[in-house]
Amino acid sequence: MTTHLLNTYAPAPEVFVGGDGAELRTQDGRVYLDFLAGIAVSALGHNHPRLVRALARQAELLCHTSLAGVTHENAALLAEEMVAVAPAGLSRVFFSDDGSTAVEAAIKMAAQLWRNADRPEKSRFVALDGAFHGETVGAASLGGIEVFRRPFAGVLFECLRAPFPGGDDAYGEVFRALERLLRERGHEIAAVVLEPLVQGASGMRIYPESYLAAARRACTESDVLLIVDEVFTGYGRTGAMWACDLAGVAPDLLCTAKGFTAGVLPMAATLATERLYDGFRGPGRALMHGHTFCGHPLGAAVAREVLAIYRDDRVLDGVAPRAARIAAAMARIATLPGVQRVRSLGMVGAADLGDGGYHGAAGPRFYDAARRRGLYLRPLGDTVYVCPPLTIPLAELDLLLDGLHDAIVEATA
Numbered sequence: 294m295t296t297h298l299l300n301t302y303a304p305a306p307e308v309f310v311g312g313d314g315a316e317l318r319t320q321d322g323r324v325y326l327d328f329l330a331g332i333a334v335s336a337l338g339h340n341h342p343r344l345v346r347a348l349a350r351q352a353e354l355l356c357h358t359s360l361a362g363v364t365h366e367n368a369a370l371l372a373e374e375m376v377a378v379a380p381a382g383l384s385r386v387f388f389s390d391d392g393s394t395a396v397e398a399a400i401k402m403a404a405q406l407w408r409n410a411d412r413p414e415k416s417r418f419v420a421l422d423g424a425f426h427g428e429t430v431g432a433a434s435l436g437g438i439e440v441f442r443r444p445f446a447g448v449l450f451e452c453l454r455a456p457f458p459g460g461d462d463a464y465g466e467v468f469r470a471l472e473r474l475l476r477e478r479g480h481e482i483a484a485v486v487l488e489p490l491v492q493g494a495s496g497m498r499i500y501p502e503s504y505l506a507a508a509r510r511a512c513t514e515s516d517v518l519l520i521v522d523e524v525f526t527g528y529g530r531t532g533a534m535w536a537c538d539l540a541g542v543a544p545d546l547l548c549t550a551k552g553f554t555a556g557v558l559p560m561a562a563t564l565a566t567e568r569l570y571d572g573f574r575g576p577g578r579a580l581m582h583g584h585t586f587c588g589h590p591l592g593a594a595v596a597r598e599v600l601a602i603y604r605d606d607r608v609l610d611g612v613a614p615r616a617a618r619i620a621a622a623m624a625r626i627a628t629l630p631g632v633q634r635v636r637s638l639g640m641v642g643a644a645d646l647g648d649g650g651y652h653g654a655a656g657p658r659f660y661d662a663a664r665r666r667g668l669y670l671r672p673l674g675d676t677v678y679v680c681p682p683l684t685i686p687l688a689e690l691d692l693l694l695d696g697l698h699d700a701i702v703e704a705t706a
């Protein structure tokens with residue numbers, strides 16, 4: 294993204310050299326609290342000692358083998374363990390490298406499934422306005438944020454879109470439009486792709502569980518696959534293991550990355566139902582998609598340890614008390630002048646300064662005000678948000694939320 298080319302928010306970026314829990318240490322010895330868990334990745338905090346040990350242990354044994362006709366223990370066991378924590382009906386696991394490739398794999402599975410079933414006309418994808426599903430061409434084609442689409446407009450494939458009208462019940466209208474699309478054009482649609490409950494990159498916009506459940510029913514009625522992109526929402530971010538769990542929804546395909554290795558290595562997974570799996574069995578029907586690093590042994594060892602820590606430390610049980618503190622802080626922030634659309638769900642809290650949007654001036658002012666308070670974050674334009682590590686100690690969380698409040702006051706003064 295642009296940040297690799299130039300630093301969006303002057304002055305020059307910090308040089309981080311160390312991490313521990315929710316803390317990041319700079320080259321010159323200052324300590325920041327990490328608001329963002331490194332873009333919702335370090336769900337267990339930085340450098341969790343069990344994850345570092347699991348990585349080192351596996352590195353001594355075997356760093357790489359592919360899954361091309363062979364397997365290795367951690368990939369096989371990880372697949373079993375993922376199925377055990379997945380929403381009902383997801384019984385098969387495809388490994389890849391990051392969130393974008395997890396989505397890319399889901400797109401291609403959906404497309405080839407209908408071809409294999411002699412229904413090649415079912416080749417369209419539906420995605421929402423404001424959607425973000427990653428950076429590769431397929432995933433970016435689903436993307437509905439204009440500033441990310443425009444530079445690549447000539448090569449992205451066209452989706453069917455449920456438009457986002459704005460207004461009080463915008464999502465009600467979005468999902469009614471989605472249901473209309475499914476009724477009228479379901480025969481040409483391969484899949485609907487959704488960020489469940491939170492549209493992250495377009496500004497941490499949150500919608501009700503009932504809409505996700507209704508989308509599931511509508512997909513089933515028109516025999517369209519439902520792909521949920523839990524790259525951001527998964528691993529407890531919204532309060533349950535998966536946002537789908539909150540809505541009681543069982544998708545056909547589920548994409549996970551970010552929290553999957555808790556930031557230790559890039560690795561991802563696409564989970565699928567038995568129906569998907571069966572659709573690729575038999576001569577000439579194999580899924581024509583695979584990655585060099587599928588089921589990478591180091592990543593698989595770390596991802597298994599992540600799940601073990603979630604079990605042993607009951608990480609999800611720790612979310613509710615932290616979520617309550619975030620909600621209380623956001624309620625206090627909602628009373629400040631110049632702040633709009635304050636919202637929170639689980640361990641995500643967000644508010645718009647000014648009118649929101651990607652090009653406002655309050656976001657950069659807030660970034661500076663927060664940095665001076667030792668808080669690391671990166672607003673999405675004028676939207677400020679927090680998604681700290683799920684395991685952040687309560688005392689640090691309180692510091693962070695107080696700092697958030699004060700930095701907003703300063704930025705909107």
Ligand SMILES: *Cc1c(COP(=O)(O)O)cnc(C)c1O
Binds near residue numbers: 494524
């Ligand atoms: C971050 C993100 C992606 C892309 O993941 P990468 O690992 O950056 O490729 C896809 N979908 C959602 C919802 C995300 O938040």
